[in-house]
Amino acid sequence: MKNSYDCVVIGGGPAGGTAAAVVAQAGHSTLLIEREAMPRFHVGESLMPETYWPLQRLGLVDKMKSSGWQPKKSVQFVTHTGKESEPFFFREHDERECATTWQVERSEFDQMLFDRASELGADCYDQTRLIDVCFDESVATDGIPKATGVVIRDAEGVQRQIDCRVVIDATGQQSFIAGKLGLKEINPDLKKAAVWTYFKDATRGDGDNEGATIILNTENKNAWFWFIPQSRGITSIGCVGDNDYLLKGRGTPEEIFNEELSRCPGLMPRLQNATRVGKFSTAKEFSYMTKTHAGEGWVLVGDAFGFIDPVYSSGVYFALEMGVRAGDAVIEGLEMGDVSGQQLGKWATDFKAGADRVRKLVHAFYDKDFSIGRFMKEYPQYRSNLTDLLIGRIFHEDAGRMFPDMQRSIERTRQEMAQTVV
Numbered sequence: 545m546k547n548s549y550d551c552v553v554i555g556g557g558p559a560g561g562t563a564a565a566v567v568a569q570a571g572h573s574t575l576l577i578e579r580e581a582m583p584r585f586h587v588g589e590s591l592m593p594e595t596y597w598p599l600q601r602l603g604l605v606d607k608m609k610s611s612g613w614q615p616k617k618s619v620q621f622v623t624h625t626g627k628e629s630e631p632f633f634f635r636e637h638d639e640r641e642c643a644t645t646w647q648v649e650r651s652e653f654d655q656m657l658f659d660r661a662s663e664l665g666a667d668c669y670d671q672t673r674l675i676d677v678c679f680d681e682s683v684a685t686d687g688i689p690k691a692t693g694v695v696i697r698d699a700e701g702v703q704r705q706i707d708c709r710v711v712i713d714a715t716g717q718q719s720f721i722a723g724k725l726g727l728k729e730i731n732p733d734l735k736k737a738a739v740w741t742y743f744k745d746a747t748r749g750d751g752d753n754e755g756a757t758i759i760l761n762t763e764n765k766n767a768w769f770w771f772i773p774q775s776r777g778i779t780s781i782g783c784v785g786d787n788d789y790l791l792k793g794r795g796t797p798e799e800i801f802n803e804e805l806s807r808c809p810g811l812m813p814r815l816q817n818a819t820r821v822g823k824f825s826t827a828k829e830f831s832y833m834t835k836t837h838a839g840e841g842w843v844l845v846g847d848a849f850g851f852i853d854p855v856y857s858s859g860v861y862f863a864l865e866m867g868v869r870a871g872d873a874v875i876e877g878l879e880m881g882d883v884s885g886q887q888l889g890k891w892a893t894d895f896k897a898g899a900d901r902v903r904k905l906v907h908a909f910y911d912k913d914f915s916i917g918r919f920m921k922e923y924p925q926y927r928s929n930l931t932d933l934l935i936g937r938i939f940h941e942d943a944g945r946m947f948p949d950m951q952r953s954i955e956r957t958r959q960e961m962a963q964t965v966v
Contacts (some may be wrong), residue, residue: 549573552708554618561657561866568666570875583651590757590857596642598864601764601953614755622760622810633752633846637931671699679852690840709844727834734831737790740782742822747814760810786895797824838889853906898938913957
């Protein structure tokens with residue numbers, strides 16, 4: 545490890561690994577640090593098909609194909625009564641090979657990206673903890689100081705300062721820089737929590753729907769389950785609901801999971817012959833965005849930039865996409881001698897516009913007056929638009945064309961329910 549780099553990337557997840565790989569490949573000295581020992585466990589195993597393009601940029605598509613991970617060709621929804629939607633097959637929308645993606649084991653996937661950054665020239669160290677990001681308070685733009693380096697503690701416990709021209713913060717939901725500078729804004733409408741575990745031999749879909757991510761509502765619609773088939777016969781299954789509803793005053797994670805499972809008619813038959821093989825884990829999945837995404841000498845990527853919700857499996861794709869976009873902006877900035885926030889975050893406005901389309905779909909999902917099945921019956925012309933959103937093809941203006949009619953559908957349902965009550 546040197547005392548000075550062009551770029552220091554903090555966090556060895558998908559965003560950090562991608563950003564480090566991109567910057568290092570361009571020939572700039574790059575340090576990637578991860579506080580835990582790699583490989584390390586992480587939830588968030590389902591990929592959107594659009595992950596194909598950043599993976600192609602990193603030269604990893606062939607490795608993905610030979611990985612043995614479960615191919616994912618569709619998504620499916622199950623109502624609170626157990627009624628299953630028709631699968632949304634990605635190939636019906638796009639016949640190219642990019643329409644097939646994967647359900648991954650995140651420990652192995654993140655290790656692959658970490659190793660790729662090393663192969664492309666980055667100095668990569670795990671078990672290396674960030675102690676602080678160094679700022680020069682005398683150089684500030686709109687009150688935001690300039691980053692000049694980091695203080696880290698290495699695997700041997702030695703603390704040292706590393707100078708750099710750019711810090712890429714990929715510290716996940718810790719969002720170190722945003723926390724230090726007070727930049728995080730919580731979305732009060734999406735304060736969720738999750739309880740999850742793993743089962744062997746859960747009943748999956750048939751044929752090309754075998755690897756589908758399935759979203760299943762509970763009877764009261766106060767929670768929903770994810771069903772993510774992985775390799776080796778293992779399925780990741782998690783329950784998500786409002787934080788107060790799911791976790792407060794309800795017993796152990798296992799008790800909460802089983803109670804919600806008893807309220808999910810679509811999931812119970814799938815687990816009839818399955819065996820639980822993992823412990824129960826919990827997480828608070830608060831949705832948030834940062835109000836400033838880059839400053840002089842620093843930029844946020846991945847969950848450090850913002851987090852929406854696990855329901856549409858957008859997290860890993862967003863992380864990879866941000867890693868590429870921020871990496872390119874850093875390369876350009878280093879070569880021009882411009883590491884201003886405007887330069888390092890030049891991609892953020894376009895990215896947020898696409899992410900906001902997914903956010904709107906997430907808000908609709910949690911609206912009890914919205915039904916994807918009903919919406920598709922009312923407006924079948926939007927099936928390709930909805931599939932675009934589920935694929936992750938969101939960075940074009942036409943991607944949001946269905947939202948006005950989606951809101952009309954919600955309002956109509958709300959009025960009908962009100963009349964029924966009266």
